[in-house]
Amino acid sequence: MSFLNSKSGDNMEEKILLPYTHIKNLPTKEWCRNMQTSFNHWLRVPQDKLEEVINITEMFYICTVIEDDILDGTKLRRGVPTAHSTFGLPLTVNSISHLQLLILQRCMRLHPKSSGDFYDDLTEGKFTLPIIHATKTSKRDAILNILKQKTNDFTLKQYCVSLLEQAGSLQYTRDVLTKLDSELRDEIKKFGGNPPLEAVLDDLLSWRDT
Template sequence: MTDQPHNPPTHLLQPYHYISSTPGKNIRSALIDCFQLWLNVPPTTDNDTSSNTNNNDNDSSTTTKSTDKLTEIKSIIASLHNASLLIDDIEDNSKLRRGNPVAHSIFGVANCINCANYVYFLALERCRCLGSEEALKVFVQEMLNLHRGQGHDIHTRDSSTVPTESQYISMVIDKTGGLFRLAVGLMQAFATTHQSTDFVPLVNNLGLYFQIRDDLINLADEEYFKSKSFCEDLTEGKFSYPIIHCIRMGEDGVLNSQEGDFVKSSRGNQLLSILKQRTEDVDVKRYAQRLMFEAGSLQYTREKCTMLKREIVSQIEELGGNEPLLKVLEMLDVQVEKIAEVHDGEEKLGVVGTPAGKDYRLKNLDYT
């Protein structure tokens, strides 16, 4: 069997090019630049072969050229991320992505599924062409982890099984942490320094922080609502971090960590019922917000973000410091810090046992 170049027809990649045409936060690329400070991946290597899925290149063929390893790793991670979003939007029945209609509402579900899977395998081929068995091993392992995490997320949602906090964390480490670890793992396969340093604890915490922060923003940030539907996690029936906390918070103010069925508070039962409805009713979703405020769920989530940030900063210092990575962390934290509720002129988030008649609201949401 000859090693023939693969030429992906451009029209089969239209959904991918569509979603790639609207840039996201580009956090993964920024993290790769930060870890380069530690890993020092050599700048170039000759005669690398890579399948091009770049939207700015009209020729999506497989080409032989002098390739910058770091640029190729960034491109592989970006293509996997964008392809996974095509699938996520189908699985979550999303309406908007980055402020635009989701790809499957334009190109159809079947086209988007095939396109996303196609891009996964194009990325695998590009990884193979990097010429490292370790890189290929990392790629396969983290793609398995990613799909396991996504599977658990879908299973809990569709079976209405409320995960424990520890189960949620395991899912996120698989799902969100997968591409983070893959990026660093690919870099370590070619690193000239810190080849054997264990970055996994740091990378897992970065993935956790990123996801829990996103969960908070999804339910509480007015700016986020402009590019996605209002409180979209409620419409998707998603067990995000604050939603899990609210459902598991007992009448006595104690968080239930029991697996399987458990006794829920009136507030928890109401939120679970709303979640099952997959509602698009804004008034119902605002009521769900209020339930979470009263349970202290946004306060709890914000405190978790703060705790994770402290751990990440400590881990960075233990690894010798990384100023660019600290700056990325601070940039991400700005949005978290903006999210606070106003009560009697003080900034605070809802707590358990909110006194009757008190007005706990997010300061940056319009409740009129």
């Protein structure tokens, strides 16, 4: 990554990226990387290009994690103080901005026609499938009122989950996920199988335990 050509510029970039490095070094689940590499069983992307795509994806993911922690007021991330709790809000915000620039630069190098439509994905307030389902039930108003608050209150969140359960939204989501899992496995079989991707699907079944 290049910020300035001088040695002092390299030191400055290293400091700006401290919040990113802090989160990057946390223990992570391997299923995300395994999913990306498993698709190469079919796509046959050159290894150097594949590694660059994986690295860009990781940078983008970490960028969203840092931003989400700020917006949600989260203090801990996997048992470790969050980036903004450790390095302060000003440096962390600067790190996010610099990361977004680096991501765009690397995408442009990977493919000159790449666009920079990343900000839409960073926007908060996306409706999850259970919430969307719940808006069509009698629990709609109560759930939406809680959603608008973006609360950190555990009791209120618990109450919202109970409303989603009563509305049948959580069961609906489980049913949809079960159906999607079955359909994906059928499609994989049609293409001659893909053991790495099937292993990823197995890992993603952890939602059944929730």
